[in-house]
Amino acid sequence: MGSTSTQSSSFSYSDSFESRCLQRAHPYKDGQALVDGIVQSTTFARCAVGTNPEHQYSRVSNPTVSGLEYTLGSLEDAPPAVCFATGLAAETALFLSLLRAGDHVICGRSVYGGTTRLFQQLFSELGVETTFVDSSSADAVQIAVRPNTRLIFVETPANPTLGITDISAIAKIARLAGVLLAVDNTFLTPVLQQPLDLGADISVYSTTKFIDGHSVALGGSIVSRNEQVLERIRFIRKCTGGIQAPFNAWLTTNGIKTLPLRIRAQSASARRIAEWLSDRHEIEGVYYPSLLKGEAKAIAERQHLGGHGAVVSFSIKGGIEAGKRFVQSLKRCTLVEHVGSVETLITHPASMTHADVPREQREAVGISDGLLRLSVGIELVEELISDLEQGLVAACLNKRASSVAEEVCCAN
Numbered sequence: 001m002g003s004t005s006t007q008s009s010s011f012s013y014s015d016s017f018e019s020r021c022l023q024r025a026h027p028y029k030d031g032q033a034l035v036d037g038i039v040q041s042t043t044f045a046r047c048a049v050g051t052n053p054e055h056q057y058s059r060v061s062n063p064t065v066s067g068l069e070y071t072l073g074s075l076e077d078a079p080p081a082v083c084f085a086t087g088l089a090a091e092t093a094l095f096l097s098l099l100r101a102g103d104h105v106i107c108g109r110s111v112y113g114g115t116t117r118l119f120q121q122l123f124s125e126l127g128v129e130t131t132f133v134d135s136s137s138a139d140a141v142q143i144a145v146r147p148n149t150r151l152i153f154v155e156t157p158a159n160p161t162l163g164i165t166d167i168s169a170i171a172k173i174a175r176l177a178g179v180l181l182a183v184d185n186t187f188l189t190p191v192l193q194q195p196l197d198l199g200a201d202i203s204v205y206s207t208t209k210f211i212d213g214h215s216v217a218l219g220g221s222i223v224s225r226n227e228q229v230l231e232r233i234r235f236i237r238k239c240t241g242g243i244q245a246p247f248n249a250w251l252t253t254n255g256i257k258t259l260p261l262r263i264r265a266q267s268a269s270a271r272r273i274a275e276w277l278s279d280r281h282e283i284e285g286v287y288y289p290s291l292l293k294g295e296a297k298a299i300a301e302r303q304h305l306g307g308h309g310a311v312v313s314f315s316i317k318g319g320i321e322a323g324k325r326f327v328q329s330l331k332r333c334t335l336v337e338h339v340g341s342v343e344t345l346i347t348h349p350a351s352m353t354h355a356d357v358p359r360e361q362r363e364a365v366g367i368s369d370g371l372l373r374l375s376v377g378i379e380l381v382e383e384l385i386s387d388l389e390q391g392l393v394a395a396c397l398n399k400r401a402s403s404v405a406e407e408v409c410c411a412n
């Protein structure tokens with residue numbers, strides 16, 4: 001899918017992908033505001049005892065949140081999505097809706113640290129066992145399947161090392177085993193990857209990231225073409241109260257209008273930066289799908305729709321100290337625990353997003369202490385490259401300056 005519509009589900013939309021990002025659930029009435037207002041009301045009046053209006057109480061449903069759900073569902077040829085206060089609230093509701101004590105989950109080793117924490121520190125206490133596997137190996141996933149496996153959960157490209165999981169191959173394994181497959185598609189969004197078209201049952205999002213795109217609204221969403229799954233997730237949301245706030249849904253709906261433009265531009269810049277970094281002598285390693293080789297590259301090219309996303313990870317020679325000097329020298333890249341904004345952001349995963357993942361587990365998936373993750377924004381790519389260049393030069397010059405200072409100190 002991507003920029004053309006398909007009729008692959010019973011619930012289909014005829015507009016182009018770009019138009020769906022702008023569309024509203026209902027046509028305009030004469031003189032109506034171009035941009036819908038926010039319905040902040042927590043509750044909705046009934047004209048008589050026993051009526052059953054569409055919206056009754058905003059913990060269950062709200063017109064502004066429903067508008068966002070309609071748009072997010074339409075971007076994957078699916079019924080309306082189910083939206084949550086955050087990405088982790090969405091994941092929690094998904095796992096509560098599918099898993100019981102005694103069930104088993106297969107989870108990719110390289111997923112967002114908060115996902116690992118949910119399985120390792122929360123659902124384990126509820127009697128759900130999780131096996132973490134290298135999901136870029138379909139064989140490893142196949143071997144991990146047990147009679148009590150209920151869910152396979154993967155994130156691709158992996159966070160933060162950008163390894164690729166072959167969604168179609170894992171979907172085949174899941175189908176044969178009678179297990180549901182969920183894909184965290186936060187990094188690529190439906191613009192650059194359509195997990196449901198590739199055979200997954202569920203797409204999971206932190207809409208806080210690229211989908212909002214402006215760092216102003218927390219949110220999460222679940223998209224599926226399986227009505228039973230959606231109904232159960234809506235029920236869990238009603239029971240646990242994790243629905244998204246109307247104001248955040250309104251901000252996110254407005255953010256989506258420019259999503260295709262933003263993410264394609266950010267993705268093109270990220271590719272240029274990754275290729276530029278890979279030629280620099282100060283760099284130890286760069287992780288970006290266009291730099292992969294062999295089968296992994298072929299899968300990325302098949303699976304991604306015209307771009308590999310805006311996230312590039314890399315490590316600098318000289319380890320953590322050089323990394324710190326580099327980050328401190330940057331003028332256009334802000335150090336934060338976040339990806340997906342229109343501004344360029346940089347993160348140190350080992351101390352930030354993946355701090356709760358045990359060191360051995362972090363290192364096993366390539367998250368060294370010196371790894372940095374760049375989320376490329378919409379600035380001019382030339383300006384970003386010159387900022388990164390002066391950062392690399394400063395990291396090396398300062399290293400020389402501090403080793404000269406150390407030598408002088410030692411001599412004294």
Ligand SMILES: Cc1ncc(COP(=O)(O)O)c(C=O)c1O
Pocket residue numbers: 086087088089112114155159184186187205206207208209218219220338339
């Ligand atoms: C890939 C991915 N999934 C899920 C989450 C959780 O989302 P939220 O912060 O909205 O709870 C994050 C947050 O960084 C993420 O990067």
